[in-house]
Amino acid sequence: MRRLVAQTRLHPSDLVLPMFVIEAAESRPIASMPGVLQHSLDSLRRAATEAAEAGVGGLMLFGVPEVRDATGTGATDPNGILNVATAAVAAEVGDAVVVQTDLCLDEFTDHGHCGVLDAAGRVDNDATLERYAEMGLAQARAGSALLGLSGMMDGQVAAVRDALDAQGHTDVAILAYAAKYASAFYGPFREAVDSQLTGDRRSYQLDPANRREGAREADLDVAEGADVVMVKPALSYLDVLADVAATSPVPVWAYQVSGEYAMVEAAAANGWLDRDRTIAETVLSIKRAGADAVLTYWAVELADRLTRGQLPGTDPR
Template identity: 50%
Template sequence: MKAGFPQRRQRRLRRSPITRRLVRETYLSADHLIAPIFVEEELDDFTPIPSMPGISRVPEHALAREITEIARDGVKAVMLFGISHHKDADGTDTMDPGGLMARMVRVAKQAVPEMLVITDNCFCEYTTHGHCGIYRDGAVHNDLTLARLGRQAVVAIEAGADMVAPSAMMDGQVAAIRRALDEAGHPEAPIMAYAAKFASAFYGPFRSAAGCDLAGDRLAYQMDSANGREALLEALLDETEGADLLMVKPALAYLDVLARLRDRTLLPLACYQVGGEYAMIRFAAQAGALDEATTARECLLAMKRAGADLIISYYARRAVRERWLSDP
């Protein structure tokens, strides 16, 4: 040994698979993953989404079978996104107990009662204009949207949803939904707030998948990607309004926000590995540039390490079924 060689050798605990697992700080399991599902009414068969290879729109008539297979794979929670054929200016189908959102929930819960079913509560998938709220005179009207978000959440919970996830990024949306749920007799219904939802280019594949492209943008209500402190403020405001969980979306480009938020709140945190993040890995793997399983696992671990308790990911099903989460 050379004189003065450091006595601290970090490699001592890396030589054996057993010692690596013993000292590992971050773990992934099926308990941490939520699978998003796109459900389209009046669709005859599964329709592949070109911008998200391996992901398809699910016909409404096949949803029960799909939920059963997802549960068989070992996934324990799903988030439902509806692709409506009954759009209007105000997204009224989402507030109808017989509408697509309510029907999806009922079918999912009847198929696998123990599956945790979460609804995405917004309007972009159900409106002719594609915005996330009530559109009047060239702008989204925040306060008109709040009342409708409240009604939408009540419909979801009364259809059997286990949790609602408001994603419209309206000021005061969590308080409005909490009040509506409480007044309707659902004080135990939890809210997962899209607390820091950035106006991101990574949403491109989702918008084509969910049929919610629009002329223009959502910069007036989704967050500026340059703002980290404002993201913390948005999230902490949702906490004071009664959110039970807080979400950062997208995930990979905003791990700094996730980590900083973890230091500011004791609430459970979620992040959303969005369509663009999935597509980058998937297309790179198809080109032979990356190993898909190890790259996806590394990204999911980064999200957990940054502070996420839950991860919404298009890789959830494959990661669990194909045992990507197992220790290498």
């Protein structure tokens, strides 16, 4: 009866798995995110195949280079780690899942910001757009089907869309991180990508105090040509997610970020929470708030549970 009358449903294809890849022969565990790895190319291929077999909808790839510089040249190098990994995963599972790539400079710059800095050390929005356009073309050529624009620069969607269309990549989709807030919940992600950031990104990410701004940013990205819009983080911004979902003409996704993952894993390890039920409840709440798909580090685990008929949110206990 509970299953019959459930208002919110979750399917493996609603889940996207974020994955990190490094320039190393062996994968490495991420201490602050138990169970999540910095993958080698070989382990990335294996994990991508496992995710595809579980039925997840997509894979979001993040590259972690050994060498960084002021403008993030590794991001546009065809032999850079992210572009090489994209080609490898697209060849391995591109017919089964949507291969997606993070389009941002923070992993590739020696200062850790999401864009190019000016002489005063501030992020130069327009100079960054030029790099994003180059990066979008490099990722499209490598085989990415969807570009995740996460840098929060003004005009980034239009700049990348124009560059893609001019070079014939009209079938490459754009996921706009439209409402990305300056959040404390990104902490473990900094370890995952070996971030070089000092300071913060409050000059270009959204103020956590502002709700309407998130919906306005989503509207702007849709007008510039975004195919999907994102709210990030998820759990502490469910109100923003619901606002965006209520009016968006394009699909709306949400990112269950590293800090959300780490908190649940830490509490469960201490016996303070029922891990399986908490994972299912958090992801279901994101769907209930209006997300059409959820980026979560538990994507494969949840997909397996769904396939086995262990429906989240329906346990009557």
